[in-house]
Amino acid sequence: MSTPVRIAFLSCAALVIGGLVACATTPTGRKQLRLVPASTMEALGVQSFEQIKQEEPISQDPAANRYVRCLADALIAELPAKWRRKQWEVVVFDSDTVNAFALPGGRIGVYRGIMEVADAPEQLAAVMGHEIGHVLANHGNERVSQGLVAQGVMVSASVLTAGNPRTQQAVLAGLGLGAQVGVLLPFSRKHESEADLIGMDLMAEAGFDPHGAVQLWRNMAARSKGQPPQFLSTHPSHQTRIQALQKHLSVAVPKYESARSRGRRPACVPPR
Numbered sequence: 642m643s644t645p646v647r648i649a650f651l652s653c654a655a656l657v658i659g660g661l662v663a664c665a666t667t668p669t670g671r672k673q674l675r676l677v678p679a680s681t682m683e684a685l686g687v688q689s690f691e692q693i694k695q696e697e698p699i700s701q702d703p704a705a706n707r708y709v710r711c712l713a714d715a716l717i718a719e720l721p722a723k724w725r726r727k728q729w730e731v732v733v734f735d736s737d738t739v740n741a742f743a744l745p746g747g748r749i750g751v752y753r754g755i756m757e758v759a760d761a762p763e764q765l766a767a768v769m770g771h772e773i774g775h776v777l778a779n780h781g782n783e784r785v786s787q788g789l790v791a792q793g794v795m796v797s798a799s800v801l802t803a804g805n806p807r808t809q810q811a812v813l814a815g816l817g818l819g820a821q822v823g824v825l826l827p828f829s830r831k832h833e834s835e836a837d838l839i840g841m842d843l844m845a846e847a848g849f850d851p852h853g854a855v856q857l858w859r860n861m862a863a864r865s866k867g868q869p870p871q872f873l874s875t876h877p878s879h880q881t882r883i884q885a886l887q888k889h890l891s892v893a894v895p896k897y898e899s900a901r902s903r904g905r906r907p908a909c910v911p912p913r
């Protein structure tokens with residue numbers, strides 16, 4: 642590990658490595674290391690999504706697609722302009738897997754399995770808000786950056802391109818798509834907790850009752866007595882996250898009430 646990189650990793654100083662600004666701030670104000678160009682993350686997010694669409698069955702159920710698109714549109718409408726302006730593609734996968742994900746570049750995948758656990762609009766909005774939260778906070782980039790530094794990879798603009806196989810593999814793992822590259826790299830508890838709070842704020846601003854996030858995790862806890870679903874196998878304990886979400890209601894409920902008074906009343910109808 643070169644000295645400048647070590648300094649960036651340890652102190653996250655506003656430092657320039659190979660022409661890249663290494664230090665950034667998440668929506669919650671936390672400092673993070675971010676070495677991969679956003680364009681690289683987005684290109685690989687879009688590329689990975691295309692690959693997943695080839696491999697997973699895509700739902701042709703119009704009601705399910707309409708419902709998930711309605712939730713996504715309500716959430717996307719409240720994103721910062723940079724993210725709102727993207728062409729978000731939303732796909733429902735016809736699989737029992739209890740999972741959902743969002744990728745840089747504006748891609749969202751929701752599996753039928755999680756729609757059975759998140760059985761109300763404000764619960765599925767909480768799931769999708771959480772996944773979008775990972776994207777807004779650049780968690781994938783941070784994980785890749787930490788991985789590159791830990792491996793002592795010489796960080797330069799020429800290495801960090803979408804065409805570089807090593808970068809590609811690291812980015813896929815960082816995006817939580819480790820299964821595709823044979824590297825399991827779970828989101829850290831810190832990232833999960835941060836995505837929970839960003840997601841709760843986002844759903845509230847879109848006019849979804851944030852209590853739905855708490856109910857979601859109660860349903861998850863009741864459901865996961867046996868094999869933990871993929872969506873939460875790497876997440877903090879249910880009790881820890883339910884408590885943190887309940888605490889954050891004092892911030893999110895006023896946002897929700899304000900949104901409702903401004904006419905944010907998404908009418909997304911679950912499929913039968």
Ligand SMILES: [Zn+2]
Binds near residue numbers: 771772775828833836
């Ligand atoms: Zn997560």
